[in-house]
Amino acid sequence: MVSVGLSEEQRTELGARRTQRLSLRRRPRSGEAIIRAMLLGSGLLSIFTTVGIVVVLVNDALAFFLHPGVTLIKFFTDTVWAPEFERYGILPLATATFITSLIALSIAVPIGLSAAIFLSEYASPRARGYLKPILEMLAAIPTVVYGYFAVTFMTPLLRSIFGADVVDFYNMASAGIVMGFMIIPLVASVSEDALAAVPRALREAALGLGATQLETSLRVVVPAATSGIAASIILAISRAFGETMIVLLAAGAGPNFTLNPFKAAETITGHIARISTGDISQEGMDFYSIFALGLVLFLVTLLLNLISRWFVKRFREVY
């Protein structure tokens, strides 16, 4: 094997190039400084977005709360939302949000969690390879399509089962059930991640002691993944509170203080969307009131997201 050395001529050349040795001193790289600044700026944009949301919501919500006759106490305790009579009680909207979410969760959590356990503990890697993308696709369906589904399928179905005199055309049950379908993939995929992160050794130990697969899953793996599962459920609550299109289309187009899921009632998001659909003026109480509602929604979902992240973090620390 012959490697090529340098000829004398090349050697002199190399020597010459090296005598104009690069100085170690920093050179001005202004282009790079500008790029760095731009990258930082893009990062900061996300902070501005958050600040923007808070400022916008607080600013117009303030205009609402400073209106004579509106007080915080009334806002949170009055059971009537009727701007034409200067009654702004969040309760009817909040109960509707709460009921639709509750229905959604009571569908999404058991089904999503069971699906997650099946995927992580029972399904072969091959089956998982097919099923997970399907879940992802389910999660990708636009919510307006779910809303369409609620109106054209779930509502008629409920009315044919329980009777059209019992079930309103717009009703919380239909919206809630379909919202549950929408949230299943969220619960399933976040919980599945949590279950999959539980170390193999734990499972093998349980199986080694003679536990059945089901006992291992339910008594060992699921408890070990509690934090991750909790995170998925809280995330689901947050998603349900913030969901708009399904409830806007199917739940009802007017505030209504009722606990009957077969009655029509407007949720917080539904109200915000409906009020801003019309050509409302960008001043006035109608306009300001939706920002007060938006602020409540934002704070609640933010809190839920923080709790959910705290659970995820705790879970990561354990494994």
Place this chain on the structure above:
Amino acid sequence: MVEVRLTLPSQSPAPATDGSALPVKMVLENVSVYYGTFRALADVTMPVYENHITAIIGPSGCGKSTLIRTLNRMNDTVEGARVTGKVLLDGEDIYASDVDPAIVRRRVGMVFQKPNPFPKSIFENIAFGIWLYNKRISRSELSDRVEMALKRAALWDEVKDKLKELGTSLSGGQQQRLCIARAIAIEPEVLLLDEPASALDPISTAKIEELMLDLKRDYTIVIVTHNMQQAARISDYTAMMMMRPDRAGELIEFDRTETIFTNPKDRRTADYVSGRFG
């Protein structure tokens, strides 16, 4: 515990055991490296002689890679790594605050343990470094320099017909020589090699060793190796490192390779080079 301290007046010819005075290219003075709070390298002081090959040997985890990476500031890329002490290149401290680490790496090139060609063409692998500091270079000069680097790395004959193919499509040995070609193409003054042959077959290893002996005339070379024969065959000087009980690496002996292998001063060195150690 024996502590080897070479007190070196920077830039001056070093005391060599054979009596002749050799020019010093780089000097480490009381260099310690911390990863977070963990001290991986403790108070290393040693010279690197110009146009010679210096081998760094020692058991796994004793800080050889850490040491060699301080010579071109590669440790900067490690989150939380900190270097204290001085590392001089031609008498200038490369850790001084006004020093540009990119230029340090320009003058002190490096080849890594695992071949890491860019996922680009063979030509681009070599050309990138040249182009970086000479963006107006003509296409033909660039080709000439790529060709020269590949020839010196003894890879030209194998790749001259497929310069457009991906560097990552070559065999492991070829990839490592490509990385060497990439390193010498930028014509650094010092070339650092961290176990360049650890993953290679004997033939590729022999090629690389031969290459280094050839490169020695134009470059100062520092090489980390686990292979005692390799150190003995190619290096002029050898630095022997060990881990202290607190797991910090230290330099226990530095001398001419002959001396290290035939007449070491430290018992641990003798044990290690004769294979009686770990």
Place this chain on the structure above:
Amino acid sequence: MLSSTKPETAEPGYLQGDSNVRRRQTVARVGRGVLFLSLVLGLVALITLFVDVFDKLGGYAVYSFRVDPLTITPSRPLEELSREELLALIEQHVPEEAKALIPEDYGAPLEELSDEDLVNILYNEVPSPETLTAKPLEALTKEELIDVLQRNLTDVRFQTLNAEQPFEQMSREALIELIETEVLQESVARQWTLFESIFNRDAIIAEIEREYPGSDYEFKWWLTWRFLTSEQTTRPETTGIRPALLGSLFVVTLSILIAVPLGVSAGIYLEEFAGKSRLGAIIQTNIYNLAGVPSIIYGMLGLAVFARALRDFTTGAAFGVPDPPPNGRTIITAAMTMALLILPLIIVNTQEAIRAVPQSLRDAALAVGATKWETVWHHVLPVAAPGILTGTILATARALGETAPLIVVGAAAFVTLDPSGIFSSYTVVPIQIYTWTALPEQIFTRVASAAVIVLLVTVLLINLSAIILRNRLRKQI
């Protein structure tokens, strides 16, 4: 399927234990079944959704015309008819009871009455006598058909249609169809669902012939080329989705153009430059929180900032654009709102893609003297690009389907014009679905089903391509 360790071989001495084991095994089997069932249930929900959409997409439809066709075709006055023709018409159109009373009412049997009396009989006893001699559309010549169009359409409409496709070049059948939609305002009186139409075909046709005698009926699909390429109208039969498709294209493209450079930059900053700095950590937490903010809140941000505070800019008024849409309801408002919404998604995906690039590659570039940015630009980004692309594709799908924020920033107005630039008003496909679904007339849900299919297929195809791309990447690494 189920690999159970069988308890059959239990020894008699362990009878107690045996029954316990058996019970546990049974529970295990049932439990597994329940878990599997819930997965199936989830899938059934998905399938039901698709089936429901398809069910509404087509089926037998009976038409009625808002305008009686015979009133618009050429006819001869009754007075000009011959005696034989008049007698034939009376025979055909006057009900038997009325005929029986003729001698009494007119003082003589039919055969003996004058022509004038015959005409009077027709005027008195037939609901719309002037149509009696009208030729059916099918019997008209091409020239006559064009003439019908000319007489019954406004000049403007006539010219527009003629410009779209010259009448002279159209077939008679096409002209008749055009008259049916444009002049007669043919509308669906009732439509059955797809499955009814397939499985109950005979019963439906029998019912149509009983309840709607003489009416046109056909198997009608709602998702047609005409639907995709027509503008919006107020009638389900003629409305189309072209402005919405273009609106979606404009809004989504623009929001991607805004969000991708910003999102990728932020991702690069966080992964390559922020290190463990406090600022980096704050931004990171903030991004995770933004990702969880309900989309309608982004709509409110857009409403207050882009549509209201920056109205002069988002309507183009500040740049001298004439006739700005009211309330800042323009494409650019929507696109900027949507860009903020998908930004966290793009940032997080960019970060993941950059994190997957091996450190050894960065080392390689740095070791030949590249600066941090040169390393990122020349080596990290090209390797991360497919991952970033995946994230961008997912963001596109998201932007395409988002509805609530656009309702809030004001897309819901009835828009018939194609968007012409960033300052024009607009509608998008999901907004159309919302509008049509929310309308009280049931038939509009059939129109909505066609739009749903368009949206669903696009979104799912986009997602599928992202999933495939990502799986490919995983295999490579």
